[in-house]
Amino acid sequence: MSFLEVRDLSLRIKGEQTRLLRSVSLSVSVGEVRGLVGESGAGKSMIGKAVLGILPRAVEVAGGEIWLDGQNLLALPVAQRRRVIGAKAALIPQDPLTALNPSRRIGPQITDRLVDILGWARNRAEARALELLEEVQIADPARVMRSYPHELSGGMRQRILIASAFAAEPKLIVADEPTTALDVTVQKQILRLIKGMQERHGTALLFVTHDLGVVSKVCQTISVLYAGLMVEDSATAAFYAGPRHAYSRALLAATPKYTDPLGSLTPVPEAVIAAVRAEVAAADGGWHG
Amino acid sequence: MRLLTTAITLFGVAVIVFFVIRVVPGNPIAMMLPPGATEADVARLTALYGLDKSIPAQFLIWLGGVLQGDFGTSITARQPVLALVLGRLPATLELSVMALLMAIVLGGMAALLGTLRRGGRTEAAIDIGNGMALSVPDFLWGLVLILGLGVFWPVFHISGRITPSLDLPFVTNFYLFESLVRLRFDLLVDIVGHMILPALALAIPLAAIIGQLLKQSLKETMHLDYVTLSRTKGYSETHVILREALPNAILPTLTLVGVQFTFLIGGTVIIERLFSYEGLGNMAIDAVINRDLPLIQGIVILFAVIFTGVNLLVDLTYAALNPRLRHG
Amino acid sequence: MADVMDGRGAVRRKGGLRLWLSACWLAVVVVVALLAPWVAPHDPLAQDLFLGRMPPVWMQGAEPGYYLGTDSLGRDVLSRMIHGARIALAVALFAGVITALLGASLGLLAGFMRGWVDLVISRLIDIWMAFPPVLFSILLIAVLGPGLSSIIIAIVVIDWTRFARVVRAEAMAQGAMDYVQSARVAGRGRLGIMLVEVLPNVLPTVIVLLTLEMGIAVIVEAILSFVNLSISTDDPTWGGMISEGRASIHQAWWVLVFPLATLFLTVLAFSQLGEGLKDRFDPVLR
Numbered sequence: 001m002s003f004l005e006v007r008d009l010s011l012r013i014k015g016e017q018t019r020l021l022r023s024v025s026l027s028v029s030v031g032e033v034r035g036l037v038g039e040s041g042a043g044k045s046m047i048g049k050a051v052l053g054i055l056p057r058a059v060e061v062a063g064g065e066i067w068l069d070g071q072n073l074l075a076l077p078v079a080q081r082r083r084v085i086g087a088k089a090a091l092i093p094q095d096p097l098t099a100l101n102p103s104r105r106i107g108p109q110i111t112d113r114l115v116d117i118l119g120w121a122r123n124r125a126e127a128r129a130l131e132l133l134e135e136v137q138i139a140d141p142a143r144v145m146r147s148y149p150h151e152l153s154g155g156m157r158q159r160i161l162i163a164s165a166f167a168a169e170p171k172l173i174v175a176d177e178p179t180t181a182l183d184v185t186v187q188k189q190i191l192r193l194i195k196g197m198q199e200r201h202g203t204a205l206l207f208v209t210h211d212l213g214v215v216s217k218v219c220q221t222i223s224v225l226y227a228g229l230m231v232e233d234s235a236t237a238a239f240y241a242g243p244r245h246a247y248s249r250a251l252l253a254a255t256p257k258y259t260d261p262l263g264s265l266t267p268v269p270e271a272v273i274a275a276v277r278a279e280v281a282a283a284d285g286g287w288h289g
Numbered sequence: 290m291r292l293l294t295t296a297i298t299l300f301g302v303a304v305i306v307f308f309v310i311r312v313v314p315g316n317p318i319a320m321m322l323p324p325g326a327t328e329a330d331v332a333r334l335t336a337l338y339g340l341d342k343s344i345p346a347q348f349l350i351w352l353g354g355v356l357q358g359d360f361g362t363s364i365t366a367r368q369p370v371l372a373l374v375l376g377r378l379p380a381t382l383e384l385s386v387m388a389l390l391m392a393i394v395l396g397g398m399a400a401l402l403g404t405l406r407r408g409g410r411t412e413a414a415i416d417i418g419n420g421m422a423l424s425v426p427d428f429l430w431g432l433v434l435i436l437g438l439g440v441f442w443p444v445f446h447i448s449g450r451i452t453p454s455l456d457l458p459f460v461t462n463f464y465l466f467e468s469l470v471r472l473r474f475d476l477l478v479d480i481v482g483h484m485i486l487p488a489l490a491l492a493i494p495l496a497a498i499i500g501q502l503l504k505q506s507l508k509e510t511m512h513l514d515y516v517t518l519s520r521t522k523g524y525s526e527t528h529v530i531l532r533e534a535l536p537n538a539i540l541p542t543l544t545l546v547g548v549q550f551t552f553l554i555g556g557t558v559i560i561e562r563l564f565s566y567e568g569l570g571n572m573a574i575d576a577v578i579n580r581d582l583p584l585i586q587g588i589v590i591l592f593a594v595i596f597t598g599v600n601l602l603v604d605l606t607y608a609a610l611n612p613r614l615r616h617g
Numbered sequence: 618m619a620d621v622m623d624g625r626g627a628v629r630r631k632g633g634l635r636l637w638l639s640a641c642w643l644a645v646v647v648v649v650a651l652l653a654p655w656v657a658p659h660d661p662l663a664q665d666l667f668l669g670r671m672p673p674v675w676m677q678g679a680e681p682g683y684y685l686g687t688d689s690l691g692r693d694v695l696s697r698m699i700h701g702a703r704i705a706l707a708v709a710l711f712a713g714v715i716t717a718l719l720g721a722s723l724g725l726l727a728g729f730m731r732g733w734v735d736l737v738i739s740r741l742i743d744i745w746m747a748f749p750p751v752l753f754s755i756l757l758i759a760v761l762g763p764g765l766s767s768i769i770i771a772i773v774v775i776d777w778t779r780f781a782r783v784v785r786a787e788a789m790a791q792g793a794m795d796y797v798q799s800a801r802v803a804g805r806g807r808l809g810i811m812l813v814e815v816l817p818n819v820l821p822t823v824i825v826l827l828t829l830e831m832g833i834a835v836i837v838e839a840i841l842s843f844v845n846l847s848i849s850t851d852d853p854t855w856g857g858m859i860s861e862g863r864a865s866i867h868q869a870w871w872v873l874v875f876p877l878a879t880l881f882l883t884v885l886a887f888s889q890l891g892e893g894l895k896d897r898f899d900p901v902l903r
Contacts, residue, residue: 052520053520053521054517054520054521057407057408082520082523082524082525083523084523085521085523086521086522086523086524087523089521091517091518091521093514093518094514095514098513098514098515099514099515099518100515101515101533101536101537102515102537103536103537104533104536112519112522113522113523116523116528117523117524161518294743297740297743298740298743298744298747299747301740301741301744301747302744302747305744305748306756309756309757309760310756310759310760420889420892421885423888424832424884424885424888424889424892425881425884425885425888426836426884428836428839428843429836429877429880429881429884432859432863432873432877433877433881435863435866436866436870436874436877439866440866440867440870441870551746554749555749555750555751555752556751558751558752558755559751559840559843559844562843562844570749570752573749573752573755574752574755574844577752577755577759578759578844580759585756589749589752589756592747592748592749592752593747593748596746596747597747
């Protein structure tokens with residue numbers, strides 16, 4: 001079994017019939033980087049949130065299972081589920097400006113999980129945090145540990161969040177659009193940093209993004225979502241060589257290429273949209289809830 | 290700038306109270322002399338207290354005294370006003386602080402519970418309770434508490450500050466504080482038993498305000514990314530609320546609590562009367578009834594000083610708690 | 618999306634119920650007060666020392682016809698409560714309306730005229746905020762002497778700042794808006810703009826505050842009666858009854874309980890009515 005296995009996961013808004021996620025299955029093995037691609041609202045972020053147990057209060061699981069390291073998360077009581085997730089998985093959030101608590105110093109925000117959840121001694125956790133801050137190329141980590149978030153730049157904060165995610169050596173990291181909120185110039189560095197960290201630490205990485213260009217650089221496997229339905233699940237090389245699904249093909253054609261950034265882009269044809277919508281409707285027809 | 294406006298405010302209070310009480314009908318001197326005193330006696334005493342001079346002249350004399358720490362002499366008690374007022378101040382301070390602490394604990398718990406159970410029946414019940422507590426002022430809560438916990442189910446004292454027959458070893462008037470320091474838990478229980486109902490009456494409306502406001506800002510904070518991130522670290526929802534959300538949600542509540550605390554202190558006047566609690570407020574009402582002009586002045590000024598002082602303190606605390614202000 | 622399940626809909630619906638319950642209770646109080654001489658079973662001032670401290674009718678040893686018992690002078694508690702409603706409502710109405718007029722006018726002036734007018738009024742508000750209000754009201758009654766008009770004056774003098782503060786802030790906000798600026802460009806006079814453009818916009822706020830103020834006025838009257846500074850010791854006021862009830866609480870709890878419950882419900886109703894109106898009409902205070 002892979003480290004993370006999502007089986008037939010369906011999500012919906014409480015009290016409503018329409019599903020946000022329609023029987024999605026995917027798996028991520030240790031050392032694997034899986035890209036999760038789709039337009040906004042396709043449900044790609046919801047998968048990451050469901051895995052980490054942070055779905056919005058209005059959203060509920062309508063069916064399916066999430067297995068993390070051999071444990072069915074959805075069968076666990078809430079408190080225990082959180083501890084399992086906290087010990088084995090971590091999140092690299094989207095917006096570094098809002099993901100650090102403004103009233104707490106950086107140091108404790110990195111070490112808190114190690115001390116409180118994993119029971120490390122404080123000085124061991126602090127040594128570990130310093131080590132990680134150096135690994136993400138932050139100068140003067142001791143000073144940064146004592147700083148408040150508002151004293152640091154956005155790029156610095158994203159590095160800190162990456163270091164913090166790797167602190168407990170989790171076997172799975174969910175990166176939720178980790179470069180979207182950043183400056184274009186910083187994006188590349190951060191991407192390279194995440195990739196490098198993932199390789200050194202041998203983590204499974206679920207990389208949520210809307211940017212196919214990013215996927216090609218980082219991911220080994222790729223899942224494409226449309227309206228909560230998974231339309232493609234391929235190895236990245238195979239995907240770029242020839243996507244199986246018409247929607248994926250159209251999406252790829254609509255993505256600027258780094259080799260030819262000024263080349264003309266084709267919007268997703270309406271016929272393709274109609275076809276994929278029919279598919280979504282068919283998936284709903286076979287589902288009784 | 291801050292100090293200047295404070296000074297103007299205090300001066301304004303002094304002027305207003307000084308002139309208002311001098312149009313009070315009823316001659317305080319005639320009231321304190323035994324029946325049968327002659328006109329000459331009255332005149333002599335009136336001159337002694339300076340009440341024969343014009344009101345502006347009296348004010349200047351009084352102001353001159355105040356600037357040297359002399360607030361005049363009480364007409365009824367025939368003691369320096371300052372000593373009398375400072376003797377009663379500890380009782381009122383202890384009551385106010387106790388009420389404030391109770392309000393923070395009660396309101397804080399309501400806010401935390403409401404945030405933890407948001408969207409459910411528990412939150413709806415807390416909202417209704419808050420609404421009730423907020424709508425009814427301390428005076429009525431005091432009466433309700435007297436009936437409920439003093440008469441029908443008599444678990445607490447409803448009058449006085451301490452059982453009079455007790456032997457008191459205290460050297461200050463901070464009974465509660467001193468009994469704590471001296472480890473006299475027998476006295477402590479008695480004092481708290483007297484204090485708890487008036488303090489609760491003062492605390493209920495403030496607790497509701499804290500509960501409402503803190504819950505609102507906690508709920509806003511609960512959507513933020515750093516709170517979500519903390520959830521993924523394995524913490525329980527209670528821990529997430531307490532450590533991540535609370536420190537950031539508390540600042541807007543704090544400013545309001547400062548202003549509300551001054552209202553609470555103002556409320557001690559009637560609550561002390563209601564519970565026959567020997568504090569400043571009770572003394573103030575007696576002073577008005579007895580037309581003890583110097584004493585009234587002294588008490589009102591002291592209240593004004595406390596009010597402006599609390600507001601100043603809140604501003605300083607706000608700056609100290611907000612890391613963004615702290616680091617410029 | 619996370620707000621979908623916030624339960625706000627439920628609160629709204631309850632808000633409507635709250636509004637109606639409050640209005641109904643106040644309507645009952647008003648009707649009873651208006652019809653006091655006809656609905657009260659006894660003369661509220663009639664003493665009968667042989668009937669002192671009779672318990673309510675459902676208790677043992679009660680005197681028939683005295684439904685809620687009698688006080689220490691043998692006066693009927695129910696009749697005194699009914700007549701007390703007249704005084705409470707008179708204070709609520711007159712004190713509330715006059716306070717609203719004075720406070721709102723000063724607030725409007727300060728907020729719209731700015732300059733030295735604002736400076737003076739704001740400084741006055743600061744000074745007023747530094748007074749303990751209960752002590753201030755007791756002091757004023759000592760100056761003015763007891764009586765209904767003294768209570769009303771005392772409430773007006775003390776509470777005008779409640780209106781002035783809110784209306785001033787609101788008038789300032791309105792004054793900065795485009796429609797006021799364009800009215801100014803169109804050559805309208807300051808007073809005209811203030812009355813025609815700004816006043817209608819602060820009116821809902823004032824009405825909500827007025828409802829709340831009426832509840833406060835009822836309480837202030839009770840507090841002043843309680844310290845024996847209100848109207849006169851004979852007149853049936855809720856506060857006076859409470860004061861008497863507090864003194865004989867161990868012998869005759871009913872003298873305290875019934876006026877207290879009535880006062881409690883009335884204050885609650887005014888306040889809930891105000892809150893309900895606020896939710897419904899007032900975009901400013903919400």
